[in-house]
Amino acid sequence: MTLAIGDPVPTFCLPAAEGGESGLGEHTPAVVVFTCNHCPYALAWHDRILDVARDTDVPLFLVNPNDGHKYPRDSFAAMKERVEADGGWPAPYLRDEDQAVARAFGARTTPDVFVVAGDGTLAYRGAPDRDHDDPGEHAAWLRGAIGAALAGRPADPAETEPVGCSVKWR
Amino acid sequence: MRVELLFWDGCPSHPRALLELRAAMDALGLDPGTVIVREIDTEDAAGAERFTGSPTIRVDGADVQDVAAAPAALTCRVYHRRDGRVSPVPDPDDLRDALRAAMKEPA
Numbered sequence: 001m002t003l004a005i006g007d008p009v010p011t012f013c014l015p016a017a018e019g020g021e022s023g024l025g026e027h028t029p030a031v032v033v034f035t036c037n038h039c040p041y042a043l044a045w046h047d048r049i050l051d052v053a054r055d056t057d058v059p060l061f062l063v064n065p066n067d068g069h070k071y072p073r074d075s076f077a078a079m080k081e082r083v084e085a086d087g088g089w090p091a092p093y094l095r096d097e098d099q100a101v102a103r104a105f106g107a108r109t110t111p112d113v114f115v116v117a118g119d120g121t122l123a124y125r126g127a128p129d130r131d132h133d134d135p136g137e138h139a140a141w142l143r144g145a146i147g148a149a150l151a152g153r154p155a156d157p158a159e160t161e162p163v164g165c166s167v168k169w170r
Numbered sequence: 171m172r173v174e175l176l177f178w179d180g181c182p183s184h185p186r187a188l189l190e191l192r193a194a195m196d197a198l199g200l201d202p203g204t205v206i207v208r209e210i211d212t213e214d215a216a217g218a219e220r221f222t223g224s225p226t227i228r229v230d231g232a233d234v235q236d237v238a239a240a241p242a243a244l245t246c247r248v249y250h251r252r253d254g255r256v257s258p259v260p261d262p263d264d265l266r267d268a269l270r271a272a273m274k275e276p277a
Contacts, residue, residue: 040183040248040258071245133257165246166180 002106003125005158009116010104014063014094017079022092024061024116029123029149031060031142032114034107034167037082038066038073041164042110044132048139049111052128053091058146060091065102066110066168074168102167109164115145115155123149126160171230171272174206178216178224181246183258187225194265198273216242223247227260227268230275234260234268 003009009032013023024030033049035042053060068075076095083093096102105114115124124145129137145155175191177184192202210221222240224247226233235249251261 038248039246040256041246043248043256044258071243133255135255163182165182168245 001103002108003114003122005122005125007122008120009114009122010101012101012104014096014101015076017076017083017093017095018088022061022094024059027059028116028120029058029118029146030116031058031146032063032105032116033060033128034063034065034102034105034110034112034114036064036066036071036074036110036165036168037078038071039110039165041132045111045128045139048135048137049113049128049142050090052139052142052146053089055143056146058150062089062091062093063096063101063107064093064110065096065099065107067099067170068097069170071168099167099170107167109162109166111164112162112167113142115142115149117149118152124155124158125162126157127163130160132163171200171204171269172206172228173200173204173269174208174228176208176210176219176221176224176226176228178210178221178244178246180244181224181258183246184225187227187259190259190262191227191265194262194269198266198269200269200273210244213242213244216244225259227265229268229272232268232272234264 011024013021016022066074117123128139128142131137148155195202210216221242222237223245249257249260251257
């Protein structure tokens with residue numbers, strides 16, 4: 001299953017690398033980014049996505065759905081170590097151990113960005129910006145979609161091709 | 171000189187890596203058409219080839235960037251540009267340096 005623009009976005013609650021649980025509830029707009037520890041595309045975009053979390057009051061959730069058995073660098077323990085080594089992140093880093101959230105969203109890659117509109121429907125899906133190799137892009141598509149959601153208008157673009165490593169399914 | 175590009179199809183990096191590798195070879199007067207491109211599609215093959223991620227580029231058997239202690243795996247490989255940025259492909263300067271080093275070595 002893959003969410004389409006305008007579809008209701010499923011809520012979820014997952015364990016966080018920082019401790020406790022967190023997830024997408026009734027508070028919208030919001031952003032869900034499927035990401036991971038080991039993928040160079042996810043790593044290249046990582047700082048830009050965290051900057052978005054710092055620059056907005058819109059809740060942003062980072063979800064790692066990768067199989068931690070085949071890819072130990074994406075285990076929950078490795079996620080905790082990474083956040084701790086960085087001294088904490090401005091957004092919760094959540095473990096999707098059974099991959100149910102990734103499947104419900106239809107996540108394909110890391111990263112794969114979903115912006116939820118104020119009415120709980122999908123407003124944007126795709127890459128953070130047009131080039132993982134250019135920090136000067138500042139996650140422009142993601143920022144634009146958040147701005148549109150806050151203003152109550154459609155994102156433009158509303159959909160782009162997600163670029164990154166394939167989600168590592170069990 | 172034997173130039174190899176090993177890739178796993180689950181990672182989208184290799185077309186760009188091949189393009190940049192061929193450009194580096196062309197700039198140094200080497201025939202870009204001689205690159206040997208091989209797909210690694212099983213974990214057994216990754217282990218046998220010491221394949222730590224896609225793309226992997228070797229010049230006369232030597233990796234163009236140190237692989238440290240990374241395990242063999244079907245995954246995307248993390249490279250570091252010379253300015254410190256993380257990248258899914260090697261720095262073009264690293265490609266050129268690896269090719270130049272191999273050109274200087276006696277056959």
